[in-house]
Amino acid sequence: MECLLPIGPYHPVLSEPEYFKIRVEDGRVVEVDFRVGYNHRGIEKILEGRTGQGVVPIVERICGICNFAHTTCFCNAVERIAGVKLPERADWMRTLTAELERIQSHLLWLGLYADAMGFETLFMHIWKEREGVMRIFEEAFGNRVTKGLNTLGGVRWDIKNEGKIRGVAERIMRYSDELEKEFSSRLVKSRLEGVGVLERKDAKRLSLVGPVARASGIKFDIRRIMPYNAYRELRPEIYTEKDGDCLARVRVRIFEVRESCRLVLECLEGMPEGKLKTGLEFRDGETVGRVEAPRGENLHFVSIKEGRIARVRVRPPTFANFSAVPYMLLGERTADIPVVILSIDPCFSCMDRIAVYNERGERICRF
Amino acid sequence: MISRSPWLYHFNSGGCNGCDIELIASIAPGFDLERLGCVLKGSPRHADILLVTGCVTKQAEKRLKRIYSQLAEKKIVIAIGSCALSGGAFRSSYNRAGPVDRIIPVDIYIPGCPPRPQAIIHGIKTALERL
Missing domain, CATH: 1.10.645.10 (Cytochrome-c3 Hydrogenase, chain B)
Incomplete structure (x- = not known):
């Protein structure tokens, strides 16, 4: 039997808001999708x-x-x-x-x-x-x-x-x-x-x-x-x-x-x-x-122009590691x-770096 | 004397984890919030007190309202941390819908970035007296 198991965004297992869409077949995970950005x-x-x-x-x-x-x-x-x-x-x-x-x-x-x-x-x-x-x-x-x-x-x-x-x-x-x-x-x-x-x-x-x-x-x-x-x-x-x-x-x-x-x-x-x-x-x-x-590894790109911060890019460790979760979950x-x-x-508070909206204020980007 | 045993639901509306971890620390040994009869629950329908941390991001706004409506009567809301109270370091953020009391009514405010577990316990105890 196949079913779709939604976990999140607010779920007792996760202490932070995150959304996982997991397809389960006979009690085993066959497909994983996730959305982040609730903490942005x-x-x-x-x-x-x-x-x-x-x-x-x-x-x-x-x-x-x-x-x-x-x-x-x-x-x-x-x-x-x-x-x-x-x-x-x-x-x-x-x-x-x-x-x-x-x-x-x-x-x-x-x-x-x-x-x-x-x-x-x-x-x-x-x-x-x-x-x-x-x-x-x-x-x-x-x-x-x-x-x-x-x-x-x-x-x-x-x-x-x-x-x-x-x-x-x-x-x-x-x-x-x-x-x-x-x-x-x-x-x-x-x-x-x-x-x-x-x-x-x-x-x-x-x-x-x-x-x-x-x-x-x-x-x-x-x-x-x-x-x-x-x-x-x-x-x-x-x-x-x-x-x-x-x-x-x-x-x-x-x-x-x-x-x-x-x-x-x-x-x-x-x-x-x-x-x-x-x-x-x-x-x-x-x-x-x-x-x-x-x-x-935590990585900050810092750019300073005219004595002021022009851009900071934060690449926290969770951002690098999170892409492995679907692979770990399969099976x-x-x-x-x-x-x-x-x-x-x-x-997730480290890693939520972007949120994209359309003109009606709805979130459109999965990231 | 405390005559009730209220259950808690914790809602992270987009915080930095600081307040959330301090909340868990106040349940762990050393502070032991459970001696007041409080237990963290996984569903707002089982809870009397809603603990909100974080600056309420735009994604969280709708969901916070929905969770508030699911809360058992007599809905008591405690806002924890500077972000929940006023926006804190994220006051100028473009993705912030908060503070919490702009979205749902708040009964108790616990300031601090993050508040110490002692302050959180004091806040919950004050809420208990209102139940």
């Missing part, structure tokens, strides 16, 4: 024509989870155009906060993923550990989610709670071993093993990024390929899996949580003393900023649809 807020347009430090808080509002990756990407790009070299301590502060954010984002996803599988106890356990990182952010930056740390030409604050950060990083490092044990239990394996498989050649063809690509065996990480900030000295280890299924994506992220904890501790050890920021003036030019956000059971969709860690 026109950030790129809002940024145009602006100048000065006031643009950074707007860039920060692209995404509530990986906001630090976005501001780092944008600031690095503008600083490169202006030809400013950051003070060393600012570089290390950015790296430290980016790694803390990676821990927070991966734990968030692991928790939501456990919930999507129907393992609510694990969700609660993981979010309890994540709360530790959020409290660090609140103490250090005054806000739990949007940190407001980055500014053009450096960072705004110094960290005050080093001891606490070290404690939390060590605790989560220990917890990641426990997490690995939980996620390799028989029940979880029966749910995730061999589900949503993406072969290496497909992943390469679709140019995937981040943990999803690494789970399919592609060794791709901007922190190693084009080192920025303190990654020029710290060398994060890249972990890849061969299977390319949902379990592999979980394992890659658990490893990254552990690796990020190690990097945080290393950052605290090696943090040089010195100034936090330098002056910066908007200079004309254009460039591309690339950073490794928790979900993969899967209906019950596995949420598990497969969530396995790429979609962040």
Whole structure:
């Protein structure tokens, strides 16, 4: 029997508005179509024509989870155009906060993923550990989610709670071993093993990024390929899996949580003393900023003309990864649809970049 | 004393995820919103309180109205975050239909970008007293 299964735009499985049209035959997915754009807020347009430090808080509002990756990407790009070299301590502060954010984002996803599988106890356990990182952010930056740390030409604050950060990083490092044990239990394996498989050649063809690509065996990480900030000295280890299924994506992220904890501790050890920021003036030019956000490569194209921002193009990791979802879904059971969709860690608020209307105000473009 | 146990429905009208994640954080351990008898539900027909986050994009406007009409009586609406209240960073956006109170009546406003879980819990508790 064949039927059409609509999921979304507002659906309990998805925490953000998105629409999937899935054709199901005998309980198996045979065709997938999706529409995005419900979250489009026109950030790129809002940024145009602006100048000065006031643009950074707007860039920060692209995404509530990986906001630090976005501001780092944008600031690095503008600083490169202006030809400013950051003070060393600012570089290390950015790296430290980016790694803390990676821990927070991966734990968030692991928790939501456990919930999507129907393992609510694990969700609660993981979010309890994540709360530790959020409290660090609140103490250090005054806000739990949007940190407001980055500014053009450096960072705004110094960290005050080093001891606490070290404690939390060590605790989560220990917890990641426990997490690995939980996620390799028989029940979880029966749910995730061999589900949503993406072969290496497909992943390469679709140019995937981040943990999803690494789970399919592609060794791709901007922190190693084009080192920025303190990654020029710290060398994060890249972990890849061969299977390319949902379990592999979980394992890659658990490893990254552990690796990020190690990097945080290393950052605290090696943090040089010195100034936090330098002056910066908007200079004309254009460039591309690339950073490794928790979900993969984040790319900002920034063009400045006459001292004002002429164009910003944001290519977030979800935009690159999302095209793989239909391929992953084909042939899967209906019950596995949420598990497969969530396995790429979609962040639609990052990726909704366009909405096209006709003269009557109806949306006409599927994008 | 709280004599009712209201259920919640969360509607993301085009936010940046910040408020949504803080809302989930307020349900998770550490804050535990469920001690007030609140549970997040998947359908507005089962819910007494509608939690709206985000700046209400044009695509979301019609759907927000429809979901409001499906809400169980006595429809209480809580707007969470600066975007839902005033547009926040997206005030000058061309694709914004909000703020929320221009589209549906709002009972409780929780400011902040994003508000802390403590603030969200305080807002929901205030709504409970009105039920």
